[in-house]
Amino acid sequence: MPGPAAAPPSFCDLDLRVRYAECDPMGYAHHAAYPVWFEMGRTELLRQTGVRYRDIEEQGAFIVVIELNVRYRRPARYDDSLRLRTTLVKAGHVKLEHAYELSRGEELLATATTTLACVGRDGRPRGLPEALMRAVEAI
Amino acid sequence: MPGPAAAPPSFCDLDLRVRYAECDPMGYAHHAAYPVWFEMGRTELLRQTGVRYRDIEEQGAFIVVIELNVRYRRPARYDDSLRLRTTLVKAGHVKLEHAYELSRGEELLATATTTLACVGRDGRPRGLPEALMRAVEAI
Amino acid sequence: MPGPAAAPPSFCDLDLRVRYAECDPMGYAHHAAYPVWFEMGRTELLRQTGVRYRDIEEQGAFIVVIELNVRYRRPARYDDSLRLRTTLVKAGHVKLEHAYELSRGEELLATATTTLACVGRDGRPRGLPEALMRAVEAI
Amino acid sequence: MPGPAAAPPSFCDLDLRVRYAECDPMGYAHHAAYPVWFEMGRTELLRQTGVRYRDIEEQGAFIVVIELNVRYRRPARYDDSLRLRTTLVKAGHVKLEHAYELSRGEELLATATTTLACVGRDGRPRGLPEALMRAVEAI
Numbered sequence: 001m002p003g004p005a006a007a008p009p010s011f012c013d014l015d016l017r018v019r020y021a022e023c024d025p026m027g028y029a030h031h032a033a034y035p036v037w038f039e040m041g042r043t044e045l046l047r048q049t050g051v052r053y054r055d056i057e058e059q060g061a062f063i064v065v066i067e068l069n070v071r072y073r074r075p076a077r078y079d080d081s082l083r084l085r086t087t088l089v090k091a092g093h094v095k096l097e098h099a100y101e102l103s104r105g106e107e108l109l110a111t112a113t114t115t116l117a118c119v120g121r122d123g124r125p126r127g128l129p130e131a132l133m134r135a136v137e138a139i
Numbered sequence: 140m141p142g143p144a145a146a147p148p149s150f151c152d153l154d155l156r157v158r159y160a161e162c163d164p165m166g167y168a169h170h171a172a173y174p175v176w177f178e179m180g181r182t183e184l185l186r187q188t189g190v191r192y193r194d195i196e197e198q199g200a201f202i203v204v205i206e207l208n209v210r211y212r213r214p215a216r217y218d219d220s221l222r223l224r225t226t227l228v229k230a231g232h233v234k235l236e237h238a239y240e241l242s243r244g245e246e247l248l249a250t251a252t253t254t255l256a257c258v259g260r261d262g263r264p265r266g267l268p269e270a271l272m273r274a275v276e277a278i
Numbered sequence: 279m280p281g282p283a284a285a286p287p288s289f290c291d292l293d294l295r296v297r298y299a300e301c302d303p304m305g306y307a308h309h310a311a312y313p314v315w316f317e318m319g320r321t322e323l324l325r326q327t328g329v330r331y332r333d334i335e336e337q338g339a340f341i342v343v344i345e346l347n348v349r350y351r352r353p354a355r356y357d358d359s360l361r362l363r364t365t366l367v368k369a370g371h372v373k374l375e376h377a378y379e380l381s382r383g384e385e386l387l388a389t390a391t392t393t394l395a396c397v398g399r400d401g402r403p404r405g406l407p408e409a410l411m412r413a414v415e416a417i
Numbered sequence: 418m419p420g421p422a423a424a425p426p427s428f429c430d431l432d433l434r435v436r437y438a439e440c441d442p443m444g445y446a447h448h449a450a451y452p453v454w455f456e457m458g459r460t461e462l463l464r465q466t467g468v469r470y471r472d473i474e475e476q477g478a479f480i481v482v483i484e485l486n487v488r489y490r491r492p493a494r495y496d497d498s499l500r501l502r503t504t505l506v507k508a509g510h511v512k513l514e515h516a517y518e519l520s521r522g523e524e525l526l527a528t529a530t531t532t533l534a535c536v537g538r539d540g541r542p543r544g545l546p547e548a549l550m551r552a553v554e555a556i
Binding site for chain 3 (some may be wrong): 018
């Protein structure tokens with residue numbers, strides 16, 4: 001839903017297929033696979049703004065997850081085709097909050113939120129790099 | 140903290156070493172590795188009561204994670220020796236709540252909570268199996 | 279490269295992007311991520327013939343990897359866009375052999391082979407299920 | 418099999434328990450979990466000689482897997498207690514070869530070999546670092 005000018009949308013839809021190796025003896029996608037998918041969603045949301053996360057990291061800024069909250073509502077199964085909507089819900093100078101909705105067709109399987117912060121090569125907190133701030137403001 | 144009789148403790152300490160494959164390009168344990176460790180903690184806590192989770196599953200009851208909340212405070216690194224304390228904090232007829240503290244020596248690296256529910260082979264909610272209820276009551 | 283009639287091709291090309299969680303402290307895709315990708319390649323090759331592996335498994339036949347050989351030539355990095363070519367090279371009544379070529383553009387990153395066998399729910403070897411044999415013969 | 422003086426043994430036994438998240442819908446440990454275990458075996462074998470792989474990496478030398486061959490003989494299951502024997506079988510100035518035997522009690526589940534090479538921070542091949550060479554000679 002692009003705004004009047006050419007603002008990139010504040011969300012990103014990513015299609016993914018559940019891998020066999022991601023499933024557990026119940027036949028369900030293991031719950032630890034979901035944060036990996038959320039990270040893929042963030043990468044794609046950022047890419048929409050023309051920024052590649054790998055470039056940010058090469059400049060010495062690392063974005064770390066400091067909080068993760070997931071509600072698993074219905075299981076996903078091997079080979080299911082899923083859609084993940086990733087939304088940037090809040091952006092400050094040192095933290096970013098995203099929300100996630102994972103669906104199979106019309107069925108909502110999981111919702112989640114994450115909080116990210118930025119650290120330097122030394123592991124110490126630092127402000128978000130400028131390229132990222134500009135991308136975030138565009139969103 | 141064993142009770143007066145011989146009640147098994149309500150928590151379990153598990154030592155683990157961060158694997159190389161669990162670490163990401165930052166050199167930190169990836170945040171999706173933590174829920175895998177928490178699951179190991181629950182398995183060991185249950186084992187203390189004389190119950191093996193694999194036996195429960197063979198009887199057709201599957202314990203699924205329906206909620207996961209993690210606070211990542213400090214990063215863990217490759218080859219770090221960590222201690223995970225898993226505590227059963229609430230047990231009802233259909234849900235179990237656990238809390239987790241992950242430490243490296245005196246340093247607290249992460250805290251988390253999970254809520255589990257029980258489903259049958261058909262994926263529908265059902266009560267916790269008796270063997271598990273008895274184990275939980277013992278705790 | 280379909281044959282004269284409408285035989286499905288004997289190989290399948292799958293595009294994939296290296297996930298952050300798949301990379302290790304060197305910044306390379308971890309070598310244990312590759313067999314997961316090869317498995318995805320097999321799933322897609324099979325799908326081309328109109329067979330879904332999940333259907334085979336629901337009928338009680340499980341295809342297990344009994345041999346894996348990988349040559350890692352050049353590293354893959356986070357966010358790299360890769361192409362995996364999966365080829366069925368030999369099909370008997372109880373075993374299947376596949377070959378894999380993983381590339382980034384023109385650059386060949388890895389080659390591999392696997393041998394698969396079929397087991398029943400009891401873990402004992404059995405012949406490949408008919409649906410799979412027909413798919414394989416079509417290839 | 419310690420030598421006459423105090424040479425560290427050329428192999429290392431590591432006990433490990435199969436994690437739930439490592440198992441697939443068949444209920445078996447997924448075949449991509451094995452290379453992760455082999456890597457743990459190499460880390461422990463090296464530690465026996467007084468060298469920590471993380472120290473080697475901090476000095477700018479990275480040991481990469483260039484070849485992996487695995488024979489899966491019998492499946493491992495969730496919560497199985499396994500023993501992995503890792504043996505250094507050949508050591509040159511630029512390559513190391515290891516062999517692996519994975520067992521559950523008396524039962525041999527898998528055998529494997531790997532070839533490792535050393536690269537610098539730039540990804541180019543280089544000789545093995547001296548500390549590692551000395552450790553290897555001790556073995």
